[in-house]
Amino acid sequence: MKKQHIIEVNKDLCIGCSLCKNDCPVNNITIKDKKSVIKNQDCIKCGHCAAICPTGAITLTGFDEEPIEYSKQPTLNPDELLMAIKSRRTIRKFKNKKVSEEIIKQIIEAGRFTPSAKNTQDVSYIVLDNNKDKYEKTAVTFFRKIKPIVSLFMKSAKEIEIDDDFFFKKAPIAIMVVTKDKISGSLAASNMALMAESCGLGVLYSGFFTVVANRSSKLKKELNLKHNDNVVTTLVIGYPDVKYRRSAQKETANVRYL
Template sequence: MNIFMKEKHIIEVNRNLCIGCGLCKNDCPVNNIEMKDKKSVIKNQECIKCGHCVAICPKAAITMNGFDESPIELVKQPKLDSNELLMSIKARRTIRKFKDKEVPLDIIKQIIEAGRFTPSAKNAQNVSYIVLKDHKEKYEEVAVKFFRRIKPIASIFMKDAKEVTIDDNFFFKKASIAIMVLTKDKISGSLAASNMALMAESYGLGVLYSGFFSEVVKHSSKLRKILNVKSKNHVVTTLVIGYPDVKYRRTAQKETANVNYL
């Protein structure tokens, strides 16, 4: 089984439903399926449990147990409008001014879902989340006190820190929520955070990647303790999310991409 997963999942093939098309065998990234008597056979249960075989089978003959939900049937393949998506990306701005308006819990759950369904390295699914909502001011207060103490040192290594004013709302900017993204694998956590930010923006929300807060959590044992962040977990980023109280009227210019076509 996938050693990173919390639960044990068993892959099974219903031989009565299997038509021997071989799609699952050809699509398995770890070559864990073989054909015997024109039927698919799982070699062993030590694969990464990516679910490709479950997703590709035209007869739903392959199942994987141990989950709280069933696969969603894709009657119609989802399709994004490429022009609208690219324009949404071009129009993205880091938000630092938020309205005094609460983000509904069902939207927060959808943002988490965007992270949960993001592909992870080796299908580890080892990204976790801490939602700072009703008591986020308590954690921000601890972080502010810590950052004020270390600012002289931080200014030596970060030129921008010299000009920064650390007020009581320095980290969360009075936003409705902040979501900490934690993982042992920085790449998987970063990919999840990016999808979460896009989902938040699809609901008209603004997002601030608070690198400063993530760094404080990394170095403050007190903050890690009250947040119950284990030493083995890395805080990839903290997404500060709320309804923006600012409107940008045009995109920002970017330098030409450095691309080599080989």
């Protein structure tokens, strides 16, 4: 169950500058007697009011940590970032090397701080580590059974060989992204993949495992997934055992300026 969050205004610190009022996306703040006043607590709790306040007069209760203070907006080198995106390749060969708990937490943090629809923050994560092989075995058994059916709709499926490492490719970990909103989950996964690669890791989006996780009642039970839980994607993560020297070739972007 989510914690309750209350927006509080410290009248002693508030200078009535109206920055919070002008930036509130749902018009939930007014100025009265030169002080900010929250109209109601039924907003999306985006925290823009607390972030923009020059004196720190506005706070949101119920969180386990304080917001990060910064005087200058952090920036990334655009050329380096674009090159990192262009040089990214799906990895299917991994070294026999564990991913540290610290790096896993960094990857999760990249997902946690990704924007979500209406600030619902309803994305959760399942890290498959020590028992990963158990879940992969269940998924392989299920996928072998449905392969003939999949082949009817996907011609390339006939040529697929489903070995024991079919889903995770012997990678040390996999992270499942679970949420009702596919867009929120996909955005989180994208940031997580970028963070993983900045740590020297390679990533495979395992769409097949995601399908099985949403279809196999046995696997859902083993993973302790609820009936209405939706696995958006599964990131297979590890240190690459392959080196690519050229970027992927992509079609020219289809862009219209109106």
